[in-house]
Structure formats: C-alpha cells, structure tokens
Amino acid sequence: MDDSEYTRAKRRRARNLKLWLAFLLAPPAAILIIFVFLPMASAVVYSLYDWNGLVRKEFIGLDNFADILFNPNKNVILFNAFGNNVKVFVTLMIVQNGIALVLALLLARNPRGFRFYQVVFFLPVILSTVIIGFQWKMFLNPIFGLVNKALHYAGLSEWALPWLGLPETALPSMLLVNSWHWFGFPTLVFLAAIHRIPKDFIEAARLDGASEWRIAREIIWPLIAPAVTIIVVLTFIGSFNWFEIPYIMNGLEGSPQGSTDMLGLLFYRTAFGSVSAGGSDFGSGSALAVLMFIFIFIFSIIATKYLTSREVEMS
Amino acid sequence: MEKKRNAGFETWLMHIFLVSTAIIVLYPIFMMVMSGFKTNAEIFGSPFAMPKSFNLDNYAVIWNTTDVPRYLINSTIVTVISVIVLLITGTMAAYAISRYKFRGSIMVSLFFLAGLMLPLRLAIIPLFVQLKAMGLVDNLMGLIMIYTAMSLPSTVFILTGFLRSLPSELEDSARVDGASELRIMVQIMVPLITPAMVIAGIYNAVPIWNDFFFPLIFIQTPENRTLAQGLTSFFGEYSVNFGVLYAGLTLAALPVVAVFILQSKRFIAGMTAGAIK
Numbered sequence: 095m096d097d098s099e100y101t102r103a104k105r106r107r108a109r110n111l112k113l114w115l116a117f118l119l120a121p122p123a124a125i126l127i128i129f130v131f132l133p134m135a136s137a138v139v140y141s142l143y144d145w146n147g148l149v150r151k152e153f154i155g156l157d158n159f160a161d162i163l164f165n166p167n168k169n170v171i172l173f174n175a176f177g178n179n180v181k182v183f184v185t186l187m188i189v190q191n192g193i194a195l196v197l198a199l200l201l202a203r204n205p206r207g208f209r210f211y212q213v214v215f216f217l218p219v220i221l222s223t224v225i226i227g228f229q230w231k232m233f234l235n236p237i238f239g240l241v242n243k244a245l246h247y248a249g250l251s252e253w254a255l256p257w258l259g260l261p262e263t264a265l266p267s268m269l270l271v272n273s274w275h276w277f278g279f280p281t282l283v284f285l286a287a288i289h290r291i292p293k294d295f296i297e298a299a300r301l302d303g304a305s306e307w308r309i310a311r312e313i314i315w316p317l318i319a320p321a322v323t324i325i326v327v328l329t330f331i332g333s334f335n336w337f338e339i340p341y342i343m344n345g346l347e348g349s350p351q352g353s354t355d356m357l358g359l360l361f362y363r364t365a366f367g368s369v370s371a372g373g374s375d376f377g378s379g380s381a382l383a384v385l386m387f388i389f390i391f392i393f394s395i396i397a398t399k400y401l402t403s404r405e406v407e408m409s
Numbered sequence: 410m411e412k413k414r415n416a417g418f419e420t421w422l423m424h425i426f427l428v429s430t431a432i433i434v435l436y437p438i439f440m441m442v443m444s445g446f447k448t449n450a451e452i453f454g455s456p457f458a459m460p461k462s463f464n465l466d467n468y469a470v471i472w473n474t475t476d477v478p479r480y481l482i483n484s485t486i487v488t489v490i491s492v493i494v495l496l497i498t499g500t501m502a503a504y505a506i507s508r509y510k511f512r513g514s515i516m517v518s519l520f521f522l523a524g525l526m527l528p529l530r531l532a533i534i535p536l537f538v539q540l541k542a543m544g545l546v547d548n549l550m551g552l553i554m555i556y557t558a559m560s561l562p563s564t565v566f567i568l569t570g571f572l573r574s575l576p577s578e579l580e581d582s583a584r585v586d587g588a589s590e591l592r593i594m595v596q597i598m599v600p601l602i603t604p605a606m607v608i609a610g611i612y613n614a615v616p617i618w619n620d621f622f623f624p625l626i627f628i629q630t631p632e633n634r635t636l637a638q639g640l641t642s643f644f645g646e647y648s649v650n651f652g653v654l655y656a657g658l659t660l661a662a663l664p665v666v667a668v669f670i671l672q673s674k675r676f677i678a679g680m681t682a683g684a685i686k
Contacts, residue, residue: 111509114590118505119517122498122561126524129536129558134527136535148538197430200423207427213673214431217438220669220676222619224637225658228644229441238651240440243456274433282677283684306419324684335528338621342641358530365534366626376534383531390528 137387140380147374158381162364172382175348175355182269182356183333190273191280191325198284199310212285215278223275227342230271234258234343258344261353268339268354275339276332280325287321288314316404323401327394334390337362357386438662445656452651467656475646476631477657480639481664487549487635488618491556492610498557499564499609500602504594506565507572508580518569524562529555530622537626547629555623560613567612567682571605572598611672611679618665636661 141158144151162168201211218226233240236256245254257267291314299309337358340348346368348355363371365379444452445467446460471477506518529536536555537546545551575598583593624638634642640661647653669676 111511111590115505115509115511118501122502122565123517123520125498125554125558126521126561128539129554130524130527130529130532133529133532133535133539136539137532140535193430197427200427203423205423205427211427211431212677213670214434216673216677216680217666217669218434219680220615220619220665221662222621222637222665224619224621224640225662228640228654229437229658232651232654233437233440238453238456240456247457274437278434279681279684282681286681321684328684331528335530337530361531376538380534383534387528387531391526394526 137380137383140376141384143377145376148376150376154377158377159385162378162382162385171352171355171360172357174352175357175360178265178348178353178355179334179336179357181265182272182336183330185266185269186272186276186329186333187326189269190277191329193273194277194280194325195284197277197281198288199314201281201285202288202314212282215281217278218275219278221275223338224342226271226275227339230267230274231258231343234267259350261351264344264350264354268343271343272336272339280329283321283325284318287318291317319401319405323398323405326401327397330393330397331390334358334386357382361386441655441662442659444652445659447652447655449650449652452655467652468660470650470653471657471660475643475657476634476639477636477643477660479632480634480636481660483549483633483639484618484636487552487556488614491553491560491617492614494553494557495560495564495613496606496610499561499568500599500606502561503565503568503572504598507569508577508594508598518565521562521565524558525566529559533623533626540627546627547633548627549633551627552623552635555627556613556617556620560617563612564609567609568602568605571602575601607675608679608682611676612682615665615676615680 140150142153142155144154144157162172197211197215201208205211232238234242234257236242236254236259241257242254245251255263257263295313295317296309299313304312335358336356340354340356340359341362344350344354346359346363347370348359361379361382362368364375364382367374440457443460444456446463446465448461448466451458451461502517502521506514506521540546540551540555543551545554579597580593583597588597619637620635621637621641624635625641628634628638631639631642640657643657644654647657
C-alpha cells in the first residue's frame, strides 16, 4: 500500500466515523432541542410580550414581571402562594426527611425483616400521586372517611374535624399525605449512602464504646453528606413545583381561603384560566414560570455549593 | 449487665418503630383494597369490617360502564413506546459520548446533562403552542415525544456511566476483525449494558405511567385519556359510589404494584439511580 492510498483510506475512515457519530447523536439531540430547549427558551420570549388568549400582541419588555410582582391586586395571591410553598419545603424537610433519616439509621443496623421493610417503605413511592391523593381524600372525608370513623370509635369524636375543609388543617393534612407518599425515597437514598461507609469505621467506634447516637452524629451524618445534598435539593424542587396533591385534594383555587394555594396552582390558573383568574394569560403565566425557574435554579446552585462544602472525602 | 439491658430496650424500640411505620403504610392500602369489595352501605355502616363477600361487582361496574379500560390501554401504549424510543435514542447518545473521542464531546455531554436541570412543566405554555402547531395536542404521540425528551437526560446520564466502565479490548479486537461500528455497538456492546438499560427504563417508566400533569393539559377527548388523568373524571362521575371509587383506585394501582413486587430489587435500584452517585 503506497502512502497516498494509506492517507486516503485513513481520511475515508475518519469521514465515516463522523457520519456514524452524527447518526448516533442527531436523533436524541433533535428530540431534546424540539421538546425541551426550544420551549424553555420560548417561555422567556413569551414573557416579554402582551398576549390576548392564544394570540401574541406587542412587545412590552418586563411589564408582565412588574405586573405580577408589584400589582397589589395580584401580588397578594403570589406572596400567599409563595409563603405556602416555603411552609411545604420546611415541613417536608423536617417531617418527611427527618423520619426517613431515622428509618435509614435503623435499617442500616440490619434488623430482622430488612428486605420486607425496604419493599414496604418503597411501596407508596411507586404509586401514582393521583391514586394517593384520591385515596386520602376519601379517607379524610368528614362524614364517611375512615379517619373520622376511627376517631369516633376511639371515643374522640370532638377530634373528628373536616380536615381538608379548615384553613388550619388542610395544608398539614396534605403534607402528611405527601410524607406518606414519599418518605420511602429519602429513606432508601440515605440507606444506600450509609451502606457505602466502610464497615470498620462504625465497628471501630462501637468497639471504643461510642453510643449509637454519637456514631450517627459524628460518623454517619458527615459521611452521608452527598446524599443529604441531593435530598435537600430534590425536596426543594419538589416543594416549589408542588401541584398534584393540592390540585387533587382541594382543587385549583387552593381552598379553603387560599390556605393550600401554591405557585404551581397559581401558574396553572394564570396560564390556562380559571374561575378566579378569568381567561388564560400566556404573558403573565410565562413571566411567572420564568421567575419560578430563576428562583429554583439559584437556590439549587447555592444549596449545592453550600452543602457540598461540608462533604468530606471518605478515604 | 446494665449495658446489655439497655441494648435490649433500644432494639425493642427500633422494632416498634419499624413495625408501626410498616402498619401505617400497609393498613391504608389494605383498607383501599378491602373497600373496593364493599357496597356503599357496608362502607358507611361498618367501615373497618371485612367485606361481606369478595365479589367483583364494583369491578364489573368499572369494566362495563366506564372508560377505565380504555385509559389503561392508553397508559400502556404511552409508557411502552416512550420507554422504547427513550432507550434507543438514549443508548445512541450515551454510546457516542462514552465510546469515542471526538472534538466537542464534552460539550455534547454537557448539552444532554443540561436537560436534567430544566423543569419542563414550567415551559408548558410554549410547549402547548408548539404541539398545537405540530398537530400533537390531544394526541398520544405528543405525550410520547414529551416524555421521551424529558427522560433523555437521565437516561443518557445513567447509561454513560455504565458504558464508560466497559473495557475497550472487546471493541478493538472486533474492529481488527473488520466488524463495522454498527455491528460492534449492537452485537457486542449493547448486550453488556442491558442491566443499566433496565434501571434507566424503570427510573423513567414509573413517573411516565404515573404522570398526570401533561395529560391534564394536552389531552382533551375521553378516548385519549391516560389512567392517572382519567381517574379524575372517573371520580367526578362516581363521586357518590365509594365502593366503585375504591375499586377503581385498586385497579389503577395493580399493574405497577404487581411489577414492583416481582422486581422490587430492580425497582429500588432503578428509582434511586438518579440520586445515588
């Protein structure tokens, strides 16, 4: 084989490889661009225009943003919903993830029935939120629901409240339902992280007579920091996108009295119209979406940075 | 001596806590299933008793008079096709990123990973306009495309990790033997990553099957509803018949629960795959 023939063959092979790579990458890239990146970018553009239903009218700069943030008739609703999302995040961090951490620490001691617990705790996670929302809505029905029936049988009739109908109890009830739905997920993520800690770390501490509480606090907690980071960020994103449970259990308006209103519900009402918000408003809806995205994005970055800084290397 | 008794007490406490949590999870599910066999009178009169008979009357009502069977078929179609398209395109991208050195390969992998950060539901308005223009509103194909796109980043992420860990000897020797790149990929490499494909498939199939948000916005006619979304209209129609409602919930939960019980290890590995490095 002479020299030029060799380079020609090489070039042909390089060109074929390029074609092959293009063939592999083009379809997935096209799907992602058309159905994710393009709509995300368009949302920003949409938020800068005035809209009349489905029809785009003139460019109005940041007026949509100013309207939802500073118009006193509208921002009351926005801030109320935002406050509720904050409550959701804080409560889920404490209740859902706190219980999950305790359960993970217990399961890490490999109790009898380990496999059984693992499967049972994960069972609600795989169920549809729609099923769980309706199931608990029926259980919490003030007259026919099992929760109040149980309270009556236990002689606690005065405790039998219309749980989803009172502003004080509606959101806490939903948060308990959400915790019931999801606690298995952080439990198993924490457990997997604990399992990755070298056994001798914990054994050595136990031999030295350290209490289980000290082992949990001083060895396990710092070493599962990466898992904690992930769960905090996922809980945050989930809390500020919270939609399904409040929608199914108490509807689009966040009743009673806005006590279960969320940014996700407000976004839906603004974008697609409702009894209270009137017709659909694509401009304000997009502006709200952009604000939510920026907020979630910035928090996730800050939280990841801050939480990662306390992570330690295991070796 | 003192210490031992203490440990025994702690162990007891642990078991009590674990058992009560298991009961708190299982009892409501058990009650849902049992109530599905009851008549309205039984549900209101003796809510905690076992059903008088395990007849399938409530299920017959669902099967014969509602669209729930149709919703089940639609959800199956959407989930199965989405996962197939997703695994094919995801494997293609992951394979190109992880098995070849080329200029811009880091950019390409960042491009796919960036999708992990974008919550697509916030772009629902432009997506709606776009799908309407493409004729994909009120069309199962529209849902399939959205789910595939939404799930691609995590799939590429999971599969890239596995593909990177494979040694290159197999590939190299096949190449020396003159096998084409396509053959190397399909016949040698892909069979090696099937466990990872199962994990990526489950990780995305469960949220797709359970999703309610996108059908709520994109599906209008009853024949095209998916199960999670269809349940909401079913609840509107049968709001006074608790027995039928409980049976409907049980029926809707059954497919996922059955697969989960059979494949719990893979499910747990799959669904936590995104959160565990």
